[in-house]
């Protein structure tokens with residue numbers, strides 16, 4: 001469904017990605033692992049159209065999307081939950097969710113989809129009229145996921161959804177991801193949390209200094225998991 005080929009991205013003289021290739025099939029959950037600075041955020045931001053590659057191609061269903069503006073990439077079916085969530089703190093939860101309306105792919109029934117999302121994330125229902133800035137970190141993450149789902153994505157990309165959350169809240173976020181997966185949502189998940197990610201995904205790629213260092217199924221990466229402490233420092 002999504003194919004990234006030989007992707008290189010620079011920030012001035014810094015080469016953040018150097019010839020990264022990966023693929024994501026329909027209904028697959030794929031992890032992108034790696035230490036701080038490995039290039040994970042840059043990879044998702046480039047797929048989302050927020051950065052232009054210096055080299056390489058990105059295809060969705062065989063059609064080039066690199067160089068397309070972010071809004072057309074969202075309409076093409078790729079939704080991005082960025083690091084730090086980027087919700088609008090002064091707007092209510094309901095208002096934040098309704099913002100997705102303009103970014104949708106089709107004119108499906110928004111009210112029905114909203115109901116479906118609140119069944120998946122019931123915490124949000126009682127918070128509909130609460131300013132999003134008053135939500136806890138875990139609730140804000142759920143809102144960011146809800147907003148992305150309301151764009152009717154075929155692929156949902158998430159950048160470190162567990163970052164900065166207390167352990168039991170991280171559990172909730174991973175439970176949400178597992179239920180998305182069970183519903184057949186295609187997931188591309190950037191995480192430093194190696195163990196939890198390998199429990200969730202079908203396959204993963206490990207980035208190091210802008211390169212894919214290792215990739216494989218979660219079974220193939222089981223040995224890597226054992227090395228994760230040494231490899232990624234304390235971040236798991």
Ligand SMILES: Nc1ncnc2c1ncn2[C@@H]1O[C@H](COP(=O)(O)OP(=O)(O)OP(=O)(O)O)[C@@H](O)[C@H]1O
Pocket residue numbers: 011014015016034035036037038039040041042043
């Ligand atoms: N705006 C920027 N300007 C210059 N260099 C940048 C910029 N953003 C990222 N970089 C550099 O690009 C490289 C990759 O960064 P990136 O944020 O993609 O890594 P990451 O794996 O997502 O790390 P983290 O987990 O810390 O977010 C790093 O060397 C980083 O310092």
